[in-house]
Amino acid sequence: MEQTLVIIKPDGLQRNLIGEIISRFERKGLKIAGMKMMSIDDLKVEEHYKKYVEKPFFRHLRTFMQSSPVIVMVLEGVEAVSAVRLIAGSTKGREADAGTIRGDLAMSLQTNLVHISDPEENPQEEIDRFFSQDELFDYKKIDRDFVYSPDELD
Numbered sequence: 001m002e003q004t005l006v007i008i009k010p011d012g013l014q015r016n017l018i019g020e021i022i023s024r025f026e027r028k029g030l031k032i033a034g035m036k037m038m039s040i041d042d043l044k045v046e047e048h049y050k051k052y053v054e055k056p057f058f059r060h061l062r063t064f065m066q067s068s069p070v071i072v073m074v075l076e077g078v079e080a081v082s083a084v085r086l087i088a089g090s091t092k093g094r095e096a097d098a099g100t101i102r103g104d105l106a107m108s109l110q111t112n113l114v115h116i117s118d119p120e121e122n123p124q125e126e127i128d129r130f131f132s133q134d135e136l137f138d139y140k141k142i143d144r145d146f147v148y149s150p151d152e153l154d
């Protein structure tokens with residue numbers, strides 16, 4: 001099964017959308033393998049957004065990501081990386097498809113509620129940045145045989 005990292009950004013906490021966002025992933029059938037609240041220090045912000053460190057907007061992005069704690073979680077499922085990206089929607093909230101988290105709940109390009117692992121950027125590396133092995137749980141979910149057909153679980 002694939003695992004992917006999701007961060008509920010500070011706007012999700014401030015706008016009381018933590019439950020709404022988690023609920024969308026739960027209802028889809030994704031399994032939560034790990035979840036916690038944490039602050040993101042300078043080093044983690046720079047590692048996490050390394051492709052943008054030189055961009056003019058990075059200063060605002062860092063301030064925003066450190067403006068409150070965030071919720072980090074690891075979601076698991078068959079082809080979970082792409083499934084979770086579809087649920088999140090495209091980066092700019094006001095252009096994201098209706099039905100997605102960003103399309104339904106966000107207006108901004110920067111304050112867009114969630115970070116979602118990009119398949120191009122090694123989701124496992126992102127998970128390791130935020131979670132230690134003992135914070136991830138391998139347990140049987142009783143709805144599994146109804147969320148998937150047997151051949152998808154082979």
Ligand code: ADP
Nearest residue numbers: 052057061090091109110111112114115116118
């Ligand atoms: P995504 O989060 O959809 O994978 P990116 O990896 O391109 O998008 O960008 C990471 C995050 O950086 C975005 O979610 C957004 O918060 C911020 N960001 C990206 N581009 C800009 C920009 N031009 N101006 C301000 N913030 C940006």
